[in-house]
Amino acid sequence: MTGRSQAYQVHGNTLQPINRLDADARARLIGRLKGHIDRIAGDGPSLDATADVMAGAAVGWITGLAEIDAHLPAGGLHPHSVHEVVARSYGDAPAALGFAAALAARRLIGLNPEDRRPVLWVRALGDVSEYGRLYGHGLARFGLTHERLLTVSLRKPAAVLWTIEEALRSRAVAMVVCDGNHDRFDLTATRRAMLAAQEGETPCLMVFTRPRDGATAARTRWQVAPAPSIPPPFDATAPGNPAWRLELTRSRGSRPGAWTVDWHHATHRFSLVSPSAHRAAETGADGEGAVEPALVGARAVRAGHAGREGA
Numbered sequence: 067m068t069g070r071s072q073a074y075q076v077h078g079n080t081l082q083p084i085n086r087l088d089a090d091a092r093a094r095l096i097g098r099l100k101g102h103i104d105r106i107a108g109d110g111p112s113l114d115a116t117a118d119v120m121a122g123a124a125v126g127w128i129t130g131l132a133e134i135d136a137h138l139p140a141g142g143l144h145p146h147s148v149h150e151v152v153a154r155s156y157g158d159a160p161a162a163l164g165f166a167a168a169l170a171a172r173r174l175i176g177l178n179p180e181d182r183r184p185v186l187w188v189r190a191l192g193d194v195s196e197y198g199r200l201y202g203h204g205l206a207r208f209g210l211t212h213e214r215l216l217t218v219s220l221r222k223p224a225a226v227l228w229t230i231e232e233a234l235r236s237r238a239v240a241m242v243v244c245d246g247n248h249d250r251f252d253l254t255a256t257r258r259a260m261l262a263a264q265e266g267e268t269p270c271l272m273v274f275t276r277p278r279d280g281a282t283a284a285r286t287r288w289q290v291a292p293a294p295s296i297p298p299p300f301d302a303t304a305p306g307n308p309a310w311r312l313e314l315t316r317s318r319g320s321r322p323g324a325w326t327v328d329w330h331h332a333t334h335r336f337s338l339v340s341p342s343a344h345r346a347a348e349t350g351a352d353g354e355g356a357v358e359p360a361l362v363g364a365r366a367v368r369a370g371h372a373g374r375e376g377a
Contacts, residue, residue, distance in 0.1 A: 127144075128142035129336055131338060137321055147263055148269075149287075151166045152287060153274065154291040160197075162274070163197075163273055164308055166243055168208055170210060170241060171208045173185070174210075186239040187216070216239070230244050230259055230270065231259060234262035235262050242271070243273065245275065246274040252282070260283040290310050292309070293311045295308070307329055
């Protein structure tokens with residue numbers, strides 16, 4: 067006797083031995099199982115799996131919502147310009163940062179498949195100490211994995227502006243996202259960034275964590291506030307998708323508009339929230355109280371969290 071056990075399976079009323087897998091078949095099976103486990107344990111679907119690319123051609127930087135893209139010149143965000151995302155109030159900073167992450171993901175989706183350039187996110191250390199570091203796992207849910215995202219935090223405001231301009235001119239990154247400082251990012255600074263973006267054919271997205279007025283060189287300005295998440299149908303107490311109230315307050319060559327949207331991590335797409343669903347989310351399905359607003363972006367930016375930059 068060899069001492070090796072034999073496995074059997076039931077077939078009708080009889081037991082039949084199970085043929086053992088040969089080495090190659092076993093290796094293939096183990097490889098498939100490992101891949102399945104990696105997908106389950108991963109932070110979210112890859113941007114490559116949901117890329118808006120047909121016949122290998124880039125589709126440009128669009129939101130993917132016809133209702134919003136119709137308000138933008140040429141049917142999308144200009145890829146060689148400066149755009150602003152502004153929190154509607156001081157407490158809406160996480161929502162603004164979350165919406166900026168979603169726009170950055172949409173930018174990467176619109177590139178050619180061969181274009182693997184990352185997003186560069188530039189931050190001032192003062193903003194890092196106030197709002198916390200970027201949280202790698204939260205950003206990965208938006209599609210900004212460590213392969214497609216670089217972050218840098220700088221102490222001096224002048225260094226922040228210099229880094230933004232040089233990165234835009236370099237053409238080495240797919241886009242530049244930066245936390246805007248109201249004192250430094252005036253008309254002159256945004257005009258310099260606009261010229262750098264045009265020279266390097268690279269967009270710049272400036273995120274302001276407090277309300278902002280006044281003249282700038284930005285092509286569009288988005289005012290963002292959190293909206294109540296709509297819970298999934300199978301569990302009314304579970305958190306829903308990230309949701310925002312958007313107001314396009316400035317768009318050169320087009321008209322303003324306002325929408326309520328949510329973001330689907332699995333497909334990396336926006337969708338419009340119907341007024342009836344939005345009212346139900348605000349008041350609660352049973353009418354016994356409001357659902358807590360979704361401070362979207364809290365998973366991407368956790369105040370005081372020791373998440374590693376660039377993760």
